[in-house]
Amino acid sequence: MDRIMNFETIYKSYWQKVFRLCMGYLNDTDAAKDLAQETFIKVWTQLPNFRNEASIGTWIFRIASNTCLRQIQKENKISKSELPLDIKDEIQETDIEKDIKFLYQYISELQEVERIIISLELEDINQKEIAEIVGLSEGNVRVKIHRIKEKLIQKFKKNGN
Amino acid sequence: METNIDFKKIWNQQNIETPKVNNLYTKANKLKRRSFLKLILVNIILLLSITFIGFIWYYYQPEFVTTKIGIILTILAIIIFLLPFKKQFSLLTKNKTEPNSKEYLQQLIKLKEIQVYQQATTLSIYFIMLSLGIGLYIFEYVSKMTITGGIITYAITILWFAINWYYLRPKVITKKNAKLHKLLVEFEKLNNQMND
Numbered sequence: 001m002d003r004i005m006n007f008e009t010i011y012k013s014y015w016q017k018v019f020r021l022c023m024g025y026l027n028d029t030d031a032a033k034d035l036a037q038e039t040f041i042k043v044w045t046q047l048p049n050f051r052n053e054a055s056i057g058t059w060i061f062r063i064a065s066n067t068c069l070r071q072i073q074k075e076n077k078i079s080k081s082e083l084p085l086d087i088k089d090e091i092q093e094t095d096i097e098k099d100i101k102f103l104y105q106y107i108s109e110l111q112e113v114e115r116i117i118i119s120l121e122l123e124d125i126n127q128k129e130i131a132e133i134v135g136l137s138e139g140n141v142r143v144k145i146h147r148i149k150e151k152l153i154q155k156f157k158k159n160g161n
Numbered sequence: 162m163e164t165n166i167d168f169k170k171i172w173n174q175q176n177i178e179t180p181k182v183n184n185l186y187t188k189a190n191k192l193k194r195r196s197f198l199k200l201i202l203v204n205i206i207l208l209l210s211i212t213f214i215g216f217i218w219y220y221y222q223p224e225f226v227t228t229k230i231g232i233i234l235t236i237l238a239i240i241i242f243l244l245p246f247k248k249q250f251s252l253l254t255k256n257k258t259e260p261n262s263k264e265y266l267q268q269l270i271k272l273k274e275i276q277v278y279q280q281a282t283t284l285s286i287y288f289i290m291l292s293l294g295i296g297l298y299i300f301e302y303v304s305k306m307t308i309t310g311g312i313i314t315y316a317i318t319i320l321w322f323a324i325n326w327y328y329l330r331p332k333v334i335t336k337k338n339a340k341l342h343k344l345l346v347e348f349e350k351l352n353n354q355m356n357d
Binding site (some may be wrong): 011012018019020022023029037041042045049053059062063066069072093104113114118122133136152153 | 166169171173176178179180184185186188189193219258259261262263264266269314344347349353355357
């Protein structure tokens with residue numbers, strides 16, 4: 001019973017965050033939902049083994065990041081052309097919707113590891129924790145975040161957003 | 162360089178409805194059942210093959226030592242062939258604490274390298290042992306045939322082994338390794354991004 005209660009609390013507080021991380025990685029809503037689900041299945045099955053060596057957030061984001069990185073294994077199985085065309089384009093979008101769309105698109109154009117780092121940064125996770133999640137030094141993470149943000153700004157400027 | 166684009170604000174606006182947690186339990190149970198069934202299946206095949214061979218040993222009471230060696234080699238070949246399935250299963254479930262992404266990628270690379278090695282080596286050992294096993298096993302029965310019969314039996318058997326060894330084995334190895342190599346390259350690429 002305890003496990004279920006714990007898990008459901010975690011699920012409620014982290015689902016959106018994990019979804020956004022997957023969305024930043026893939027920029028595809030359905031695929032991101034699948035990855036988020038895969039992440040939480042792992043969280044659910046491994047929860048009894050979780051021993052507080054790291055904070056629960058670090059642990060969940062580690063699982064989420066690793067699930068994203070392992071994603072290539074599946075990409076080999078599904079051909080990309082099978083993905084549905086985006087019909088949303090025809091609908092009038094507000095400015096903020098456009099911004100969201102562009103931000104996620106630009107992030108998904110970055111290198112894989114960069115996508116994860118910037119997604120975690122935008123999720124307001126401190127750099128020390130990001131370093132623990134991806135396994136880089138804090139200094140390295142700081143430099144990377146700075147570089148990625150510059151890239152994103154350039155992309156926004158180039159497209160006149 | 163700071164700018165007036167508030168990335169965090171935009172980022173957080175991406176919201177969709179949280180799916181029901183029950184769907185997740187259903188999926189998790191399904192996955193658990195599937196991997197459990199796979200493991201059971203591998204064990205059943207193993208058990209059936211060994212029982213079958215054991216039955217031959219018991220029922221026909223071979224006199225030659227070559228027959229007995231043949232039977233043992235065949236059983237070993239089957240075990241060697243099925244072992245990686247069990248090993249992979251334990252490699253994937255062994256991780257207690259989730260590693261960080263850098264360690265994770267390195268583990269994945271190592272796992273793929275092991276798989277590449279296993280596929281080539283295990284399959285070769287499997288074919289050698291199986292051929293030797295069967296070759297030795299049939300010796301007792303062939304020795305009771307006429308010379309022509311014996312030659313024909315061994316010729317067909319050897320031809321079958323040759324097809325396995327020169328055609329089937331390399332084909333299976335190439336096919337399986339091509340996929341693994343592709344993944345290895347991708348994981349190496351990700352790992353290099355870490356060191357940029």
